[in-house]
Amino acid sequence: MGRGDLTDAEWLLLEPHLPTNVGRGGRWKHHRQVINGILFRMRTGIPWRDLPDRFGSWQTCYDRHRRWSADGTWERIFRAVQVDADAAGRIDWSMVSVDSTVCRAHQHAAGARKRGPRKPGKRTRPAQHRPDEALGRSRGGLTTKIHLAGEGGLRPLAVLVTPGQWGDAPQLIPVLERIRVPRPAGGHPRTRPDHLGGDKAYSSRRNRRYLRRRQIKHTIPEPRNQRANRLGRGSRGGRPASFDRALYKRRNEVERTVGALKQSRAVATRYDKRAYIFHGTVTLAAIRLWLRGRPGVA
Template identity: 75%
Template structure:
């Protein structure tokens, strides 16, 4: 600390730069791995995670991380392994479980939306063979042959399909190539909503109400939501409405639509904007799909810790 700088100001600069505050760390630490391996590499969780968050906020290469983050190779390898093994995914569910136990999840207003992330040139050129993870022999999670990259007029992109709750925090998400449609990803996103209840009881997987725009309107999605007894506010597309009317009574009843409820769909849009507020999420720098999935998961964990 330089002469004349107050501890409060120094702490503010550290938190503003992406580091965890003491309160956030107290909520995160119980859900991190406790194992101490050879060399004690799991002893510096907070320092390494602050380095990961610094990269999230600045999108600098790991080699350019500040000295307070420790060795850049440690930051890189730990994020890669925890992304591959699902450690970040399990941590996110544990943080969500704490929020649910404190009744801080609004299950009555869950909405779905998507956002595209431009792929940086460093995100291309991944090898086709699965990466070698020495700690475990199982295949890493979210390892796709296409690495969730799709080519469009703007270049290589990937898409983040998000299910957000009423408090503007992500419940679950799926990473796909950028040219994939939204309607086909509604069911996979909802299937990933799994908030355990440590005090006992069934894992929460079903929202009370689901909202979405016209891109998610399809008979398949309607049947799925009806079977799970999930109320929905999804407007019907013009072609679907015309086709239903043309079929007469065989086309089924009109889709119910509440404009006041639909206006709350901006909550998931603000959730997506909060995720893309991390430059490493707005622009993809990870070659592997599971690596980028871990990057988005870390951003989601940070949003839950801030709430």
């Protein structure tokens, strides 16, 4: 077993949730070897073609990762390992926090076609990236933002990727609606934490109304400008938002979860050209955290 490969304990947790066939009577081969190759690339960020020979064909590793990212296999495995953890009582629902992090996009990820052919003596227009490819341009160049909800045990419950310049507040609801942990005994999946924490970037009237409607207690500080606007409206501004300073200190848990995810270099820097493949890479990094039980160095 090489450094960063799946341990026997992790393989026992993962193997029952892997697909067994590929259609037309075929079967997947060398699951563990191929997944170890995908994990190696995720941890090191090397080009797929540079994978060591011990993982077999680099094309097999790439094709399987691309395919499982496209058809939702990584997402299904992500939910399955959460179900196992919830059944064992290893999910801390008492405090779930939301946060985001910006990942610089490598030039290999910027593969959008420019508008029209280049003409002699004419300046080409900047590359126009499709909005569904989660690439945004800012002063720092091309970036992608990862939004996530993390539980108290320092593991992600839901992840979402967007262009890097997108704000945090509009993504709070989409991230929370991605939390779905099925119950083995049947019934509705668990979708609601006991308490939600977030920084002031998530403070908005729309978000607070949504959380009150779902009866989710929350600790989100109110920015100074929002507080001044509320006070300026008098009685129409409503009551001040409740804020528990002691609970707010637990927001560091989601920040540490982000740090654990970005220990994988292919997550800290986006090398994947397509957004769905990068989302699969982030999801695989989250699966690895659930298999380990706690974040650690790969």
